[in-house]
Amino acid sequence: MPQGGFRRSGLEWFSSLPACLLLLAVVLFSTSSDIHNQMLRAGEQLWSGYYKLRMDPVQPECDLDRDIEAEVARELAEQAPADDPMAALLGAHEKDPREVRLAIERSVADCRAAHASYEDLQDKLTPGVKAYRAVELFVADLIAFGLTAQRYVLVILVMLCAVTATLTRHHIAMRAMETRLDYTVSYTLQTIANAMLLGSSVIFRQSSLASSTTVSGEELLLHNFWIVGFACLTLASLYRLFRVSDNLAPGGNLNQAFLSVPLYTVMCLISGTYFALIGHSSGIGIYLGKMMELADMFLNVGLYVWVGMMLKQTRLATLVFNIFRPWRMPPEMLAVVAVLVAAVPTAYTGASGIFVIAAGAVIYSELRAAGARRHLALAATAMSGSLGVVLRPCLLVVVIAYLNREVTTDELFGWGIWVFVLTATLFAMVALTVNRQSQFDLAPAADAFPASIQALRPLIPYVIVIAAVVLFYRLALDVKMDEFSAPRLLPVIMLAILVYEHISLKNGRGRASGEINHQGLERSVRGATNDTTAEIGALLLLLGLSVSIGGVIERSHIMETFPQAFDSPWSAMLLMVVILVILGMIMDAFGAVILVTATVATIAYSSGIHPVHFWMVTLVAFELGYLSPPVALNHLLTRQVVGEAEVLAAQQEGGTFYQRHERIIMPLIAMGISLILVAFVPLLFYAN
Known part of the structure; x- marks a missing residue:
């Protein structure tokens, strides 16, 4: 959680209001084409x-x-x-x-x-x-302006949110800053990395102007935006370096201090040093510029994070959990239910990491309120987004199909259903057998079933609101809810839900019943956008530097040391699994997909691995990588949204080795077995 005082002050709208307007502009631009048609x-x-x-x-x-x-x-x-x-x-x-x-x-x-x-x-x-x-x-001119402005909106959004994340100490790192040494080491390296980004952008601009090709005014303006943004980011980290927080413990350990350095900083230092050594100092700027080629995708990521943060401001999660409370499920069974239910919104938020950021705090708090132990709640939160990435209309699958003509979204989503069934079944088996520490004493169906039905009634208005928005888009704009329209429909749906709650709870009935501490529409949107701003800054900057790390791997020709085709698809698949899991450990989903498309995918196809099979393996391998130490990105995101105190409290709990590391081991067992089955069982049916 943010530890700085910036977002608690009256200046919180200084960053979040422009971010809110930019996100609304993205929704408006994308919807204007439907209106124009x-x-x-x-x-x-x-x-x-x-x-x-x-x-x-x-x-x-x-x-x-x-x-x-x-x-x-x-x-x-x-x-x-x-x-x-x-x-x-x-x-x-x-x-x-x-x-x-x-x-x-x-x-x-x-x-x-x-x-x-x-x-x-x-x-x-x-x-x-x-x-x-x-x-x-x-409207036609607005659409043309929106298409042209997408890249500028993305740069402004990334830089604005990155500066906010820097000022609020919200970047994603292996551990939080706890001591003055942690703080000094982290912000010193952040300042160096940000200066490296600034220098690379300046050199890229100068080399573009010096090249034989003519640089258009739009490209020059884009260069200037990057330079100004990184200059502001460098000044923000430098300001933070000398403006030390008062809530830090004295002293510290140097090894632990390096773990407090944000992941984007580490990636920047690695890629920047590599490009400088090979005489290609503009390399980071070039690969960050490649983000502009998929500007709409990265803007959709920002919209999905905003949707998740608005979800946190609603009663939906509590009302859904209320359906299962009458059954008095043991914590393990409730964790399974939470992960399975989370698969659907995960599919609408694009990637597991996005969903953990968006809804992880809600899932964790609800599981803890239902009696789940900390390790189990942390494991379920980290894995809450891992099962739904193969379901329609996941943005990650759409990007895969966009970058690879060998597969279609229908093929990937069709097989994704079976992969979801497999991973869900294995997770349930692990949670209810290996992980079982409670007695299964469910409430009698005669008592629990009517209470669950009664708990469904408060959800009916929400279903009506959602259906009304979807039907409006379908009938008025001829837009159906699918993987292509979800990014622009979901923010409207969540805003409609917030408006409904504002009207229905305005008289205080919700507060009187103790169901929610609703503070009004403006505060809900402001709170959601405040959270969104820092999270977008942390996530998109990490994503951009992941693309740069992909550039290092691509330019170092590491993949060329491997055979470009294998005689046996079995041996090829074994190598693919290892590489894909490692990529999942060190890169975000979208950056890894871009890299895999350019390198590993062609080796798999040439070795006789079916493209659809390969990408199903890729998705499961990535999810295993995001749950695997030493980085374990989904666990880092979980810690960021639930708070460092909860993770430390879990680590201090006793028990067997498995119980002390349950939050790490349980997801690894479930996803590890799933990966082995998804990778090798299909080969029995089509490999020679």
Whole structure:
């Protein structure tokens, strides 16, 4: 959780208000294309031929009163004499008067049709058409501006949120800053890394200007945005370095201090040093620039984080858990239910790490409130996003299909259902057998079932609100809820839910019942955006530097040391599993997918591994990597959202070796067995 005082002060909107406006602009730009399509259809239905009325008709310049006889005579008179030797040499022939007349008559007819069409369009161009056209063309211009502005919005959002994360000590690291030495080491290296990013961006700009190719004004502006952003980030870390917090313990251990360095800093120092040594100092800037090629994807990541933070402000999680409370489930069974239920929203938030950031705190608090021990609650929180990444409409799967023409989203999502069933079953078996530490004493069905049905009633208005938004988009804008429309629909759905709660709980019934401490619409949106700002800064900066690490792996030609094809798909799959798990340990999902597409995927295809099978293995291997030490990104994100105190309290609990490390071991067992089965069992059916 944030430890600085910046977000608690009255200046909290200084960063979150612009971030909120930028995210709303992204939703508006993406929705405006749907609105424009419907406006074009409506215009055509209201005024036949509206497509021609979108611009003022131009009066034809041809002459309606042409004398056909005179034109024929002139054409025949202009032809070369029959005895001209040059005309004979060039193959000229005497014109047929009938053909000349026919051509001129057709030309006159076309002219009359053009004039008639012009007059018809002039008659149709009523004040109503002009007013409608003005609005429609404004929306069209808004779409064009939105498409152009996507890259600038992304840069501003990343830099704004990264500065906020730096000031609030919210970057993702192996451990939190606890001592003054931790603080000094962390912010010193952050300042060096940020200065390295600034220098690389400046060098990239200068090399672009010095190149033979012409740099457009838009590209130059983008360079300037990166430079200004990294300059601000460097100043923010430098400010923090000399403005030491008062809540730090004196002293410290140097080894532990290095663990407090944010992961993006480590990645920047590694990639920056490598590029400097090979004489390619602009390397980091170049690979960060590649983020712009997928600007819409990274903006969707920001939207998904915002959706999750708004979810934290609602009653939904509590109301869903209320359905299962009457059954008095043991903690292990409740953890299984929580992970399975979380699979659906995970599919709508793009990747497991995003979901852990977005909803991890809610899941952890609800499990703890239901009596789950800390280790179990932490394990379930870290794994809450691991099962749903293979389900429709997960953004990560859409990116895979976008980058790899060998697979389609339908194929991946079709097999993803079976992978989900497998991983869910194995997780349930591990949680209820290996992990079982409680007695299974469920409440009688006669008592629990009616209470669960009763607990469903408060969810009905939420279902109605969600259905109303989805139906509005479907009927009014012809947009159905799928993997492509989810990023722009979900923020609207969550805002609608917050509005509903604001209206329904305004009279204090919710607070009186003790179900929620609702503080109003403005505070809910502000609180969600405050959390979103720091989380986006931590996540997107880490993602961008993951792309840079991918560039190091790509330029160092490490993958070329491996065979480019294997005789046996079994041996190829074994190598793929090892590489993919390692990539999952050190890179975020989207950056790893980009790297795998450029390197490992072609080796797998050449070795006889089916593309759909390979990417299913990739997704499961990544999830295992995110749960595996030494980095264990999902566990780091879990600690970030639930608080360092809860993790330390869990580590101090006694018991057997398994019980003391349950939060790490349990997910590894479930996902490890799943990976082995997903990787090698299908080979039995198609490998030679």
